[in-house]
Amino acid sequence: MQDDRSSPNYEGIARRMANLIRSGVLQPGDRLPSLRQVSRRNRVSLATAIQAYRWLEDEDLIHSRPGSGFFVTTRCEGSMRRESSKPIPHESDSELWLPPRPPADLLPEHRLSRLISAMVRRHPSMISENTDPRGDNLLRRQIARRTAALGLDCRAEDIVITSGGLEAMTLALRAVAEVGDAIAVESPCSAATLGVLRSLGLAPVEVHATPEHGILLDQLEDILTTREIRACLFSTNCADPLGYVMPEPDKRVLMHILAHHGVPLVENDVLGDLAYGARPSPAAAFAANDNVLVCSSFTYTLGSGLRLGWLAPGKYRARVLELKAASSVAPPPLIQRAVAEYLQGSGFERHLRALRRALEAQTDDLAQAVRASFPGTTRLYRPAGGSALWIELPPGADACLLQERSPRTVVDWVPGCRFTTSPTLCNFMRLPATDVRGHALDARIAALATQVGGTTF
Structure with a gap:
């Protein structure tokens, strides 16, 4: 070509x-x-x-x-x-494009509801008060404290509170790129991320990633050398759908490569808190400059109903605030303050430890059920965090065809073709560990295995 x-x-x-x-x-x-x-x-x-x-x-x-x-x-x-060329998902399937969320019984709903109720009683005026467009100051201080522990040089005044992680990502991309610009992403890549790029008129350029090591840095170097890439949008911790955590030395090399080429990094760290081991630092912690924008949220740790995310925009802070002022306001101040008070105590860290243990156990149970029911040539990739398995089906199996032919009534899986812009990965699927639990697990995974077998040629 x-x-x-x-x-x-x-x-x-x-x-x-x-x-x-x-x-x-x-x-x-x-x-x-x-x-x-x-x-x-x-x-x-x-x-x-x-x-x-x-x-x-x-x-x-x-x-x-x-x-x-x-x-x-x-x-x-x-x-x-x-x-x-690809099956169009039903509107009710739109949630499947996002990383699987922990079930409600693993989230501190009652504790947060009590904090919000207490906040209404103590500060009723917060319902009608104008808020700082950057977000609640106490919440920003708590986020800055937590990110400092991960090695990020980030002050409270550098943080912008957003209405979830997708808004944080959207603001970051709008700050660094314009319609038609090329953005490097890992491949396979979160379907939600590809959707955001498409909505902004940005062109994804895929950099292959492996479950063992994450982004292939040699390939990234070649792409940055031969193509005009406006920015990189990567998840280095618990990336959806592979679930890898890039080794720290590779994160350092990644930041060195980007600094050498003068390319900004938009880092999507929304799943970083779900790593099974010690909380890994984002790649931005190893940056030698402020040409990085870190996006995160509390969707996967406290609940999606809070609609609470944040962005550390680095040197793009003024541009991000300008964009945010023109497009949205900060989330409800009562919600922000309640979450800030929760972060202030030790309860959040205890909750995270329990959540990680539960998700790891559920993922292991799912892997065991898949090994027992799927064909022997099926390959599983155990994630380093999160709540999903990336599965390579036997040669000839077609998860994309299965999605067209079979109603997804057994398990809310997603075919691999949803995680790329190229006509590939149809023999892969992402299987959520939080969708099926308990006694029904083995039976429903066995039923899914039967459906998979029906598309093998």
């Missing part, structure tokens, strides 16, 4: 944008960067940018609207083919 960079300037730009449209990253109706933005970003003349857009118009991929700019053509056959 010919590299676009060997083509004439305008043609290379046009083909890269065409790939974004045909792959579905840019959707029908999406507004494209202005001609001046294309010229500036690609370091070409305005005439070259105009030629590129004319090429795309000739291909019927884009059209202009007088006074408004250029937009992706509404009926784009390439995008439609892409959308039909």
Whole structure:
């Protein structure tokens, strides 16, 4: 395949944008960067940018609207083919795209509800008070205290409270990238992460990762050397779906590579607290500069209903605050203060230790059930944290086909094709350890194994 960079300037730009449209990253109706933005970003003349857009118009991929700019053509056959190449999940399946969440009985719901009730009695005015757009000061101080223990040089004033981890990730990406930019991600990659990139019009460039070591750093070095990558978006702790924790020496090398190339890191650390052993530090702890943005949340440790996340944006703090002020407000102050008080005591760390033990035990039980029921050539990858197994099915098995043919009534698994933008990984699946527990585990895993066997050719 010919590299676009060997083509004439305008043609290379046009083909890269065409790939974004045909792959579905840019959707029908999406507004494209202005001609001046294309010229500036690609370091070409305005005439070259105009030629590129004319090429795309000739291909019927884009059209202009007088006074408004250029937009992706509404009926784009390439995008439609892409959308039909994978089964479209039912709306009720949207939660499956996220990492599996711990069951409610493992979360401190009663303790938090008491704290919130007490907060209402003591500070009723907080219901109507205007809040600091950065979030509750006490909560930010507690987060800064915890991150300092992990090696992050992060003060309370450097932290921005968000409405969950996805908002933190979205703000971080918007701060460092624009529509059409290429973002390096690990592969396989969280389906939710791929969804965020798509919604922002960003192009994922996949860097292979292994369950044993995480991101392949040699491949990352090659990609950064040969391609124009605007930022990297990685999870180095308990990454979904593989569940690996990158070794600390590799995290140091990762940060050295990114510093050498001047590429910012958006680190998604939402699952870091679920590591089975000692809490690992994020890769950002080994950064030699502030060109890193760390995203996290309390969704997987305290409950998704809190809608509480945070972002340490490094040198992009002003831009993140500007974006947040224009798009959302801080979560309810009562919720923020209640969580801050919970973090202030020792109860949160005790809860985390118990949660990690429970998730590890559930994952081991699931692995045992899979080994007992699935074909002998099935390969399991035990995670270093989280609550899911990454499973390689026997040759010829097709989890993507199974998703189309069989209603997911046994276990809420996700086929491997959901964790990549390429037509691969269909013989893999992510199996949640929190969906089936107790006496029903063996029977339901055996039923799933029977379904898997029916798609083996």
